[in-house]
Amino acid sequence: MLSSWDKWMSKKHKKGQICRVWLYLCGGKVKMEQNAHRFQDLDSQPGDPKWVDVIEKDLHRQFPFHEMFVARGGHGQQDLFRVLKAYSLYRPEEGYCQAQAPIAAVLLMHMPAEEAFWCLVQICEKYLPGYYSAGLEAIQLDGEILFALLKRVSPVAHRHLKKHKIDPILYMTEWFMCVFSRTLPWASVLRVWDMFFCEGVKIVFRVGLVLLKCMLGSQEKLKVCQGQYETMELLRAIEPRYMQEGFLIREILELPVSERDIEKEHLSQLRLWKESRGELRCKSPPRMHGARAIMAADPPSKQDLRQRPTITVEFPPSSKNTEEEKDKKKTNGQKTETSPPETANQHLLPQDQLLPGQPQPLLKDTPLQGSNQSLSSAEHDTYL
Numbered sequence: 001m002l003s004s005w006d007k008w009m010s011k012k013h014k015k016g017q018i019c020r021v022w023l024y025l026c027g028g029k030v031k032m033e034q035n036a037h038r039f040q041d042l043d044s045q046p047g048d049p050k051w052v053d054v055i056e057k058d059l060h061r062q063f064p065f066h067e068m069f070v071a072r073g074g075h076g077q078q079d080l081f082r083v084l085k086a087y088s089l090y091r092p093e094e095g096y097c098q099a100q101a102p103i104a105a106v107l108l109m110h111m112p113a114e115e116a117f118w119c120l121v122q123i124c125e126k127y128l129p130g131y132y133s134a135g136l137e138a139i140q141l142d143g144e145i146l147f148a149l150l151k152r153v154s155p156v157a158h159r160h161l162k163k164h165k166i167d168p169i170l171y172m173t174e175w176f177m178c179v180f181s182r183t184l185p186w187a188s189v190l191r192v193w194d195m196f197f198c199e200g201v202k203i204v205f206r207v208g209l210v211l212l213k214c215m216l217g218s219q220e221k222l223k224v225c226q227g228q229y230e231t232m233e234l235l236r237a238i239e240p241r242y243m244q245e246g247f248l249i250r251e252i253l254e255l256p257v258s259e260r261d262i263e264k265e266h267l268s269q270l271r272l273w274k275e276s277r278g279e280l281r282c283k284s285p286p287r288m289h290g291a292r293a294i295m296a297a298d299p300p301s302k303q304d305l306r307q308r309p310t311i312t313v314e315f316p317p318s319s320k321n322t323e324e325e326k327d328k329k330k331t332n333g334q335k336t337e338t339s340p341p342e343t344a345n346q347h348l349l350p351q352d353q354l355l356p357g358q359p360q361p362l363l364k365d366t367p368l369q370g371s372n373q374s375l376s377s378a379e380h381d382t383y384l
Helices: 002-012 017-025 028-034 038-044 049-061 075-090 100-108 113-127 137-153 155-163 169-177 186-199 202-216 228-236 245-254 259-277 291-297 319-335
Strands: none
Touching: 017 028, 017 113, 017 186, 017 291, 028 113, 038 075, 038 113, 049 075, 049 100, 075 100, 075 113, 100 113, 137 155, 137 169, 137 202, 137 259, 155 202, 169 202, 169 228, 186 202, 186 245, 186 291, 202 228, 202 245, 202 259
């Protein structure tokens, strides 16, 4: 599917619809159904003042030119605050990490606050466990894995970074913790996130390896970066052609890095970590490599996957029911044939003889009136 994405999308989905699948791919829909009203309970709580103050300071920094977040105190920033505050209450031992804000903001651009919250939970617990914990040990360990994989993918780039003693944590932290949402152009971000939700963290590793290979993978390119400072400046300003959607996705799909490669290197780097630094202080759950692994670990039921209607409409009585009522009235009229016609219909008044304030009867061809329960715009319509 991923190798022929454009063809598959043109036949199966309209533009923008695939983001609705994120909730199902990550297991957020199942989690939400299994924890009904949990988000509402968390949302109603005041929150830890320590985290609330930090969250409020970060709200205006997330995609400030996007229409959802451009207004201070607007609905986008309000929902972002709700999601981040709810997560800090949901995982009080972790609290809030600044890298969670752009993740939550991207989710809110495509779904309501409750769904964005459960997607954020799944990303933090299944896809990137330990990334947002104190000490950032998980991201440091993945940095060592990335550097080890780079030796196989691009020996030239690996030697250069090793020669100048540039630790992976210096250039890959924002890439991985924000899933490239603050690095790539928007079209590439969405494509990478589609693949990330499908196949897991190996997509994040592949993107990082492709960018390092393209920027530092030849001697000619290394002529302009003779030191640590020049190398870091080069990695902060990646050439647009390497981030272009078509080029980047093709390179990602062709890169021979699998889940097995990542897990094998993970065990190797974990052993080296224990030898040099001791045991990890953060005991995070095992990482799930994509939607298939998540669904296998927690199989969803049909009840968990049912869709909630976002629009509720009150329909007038159907014509079928109206005909049945007329038939009943005719039957009752035949049983009381001895009574005069005036008494049989004395409770019915002509249209022009209705009493003041009395509602008019609904005509058969009356158009459907708008319902006052049609949408919850703050939660649904804004995000469609």
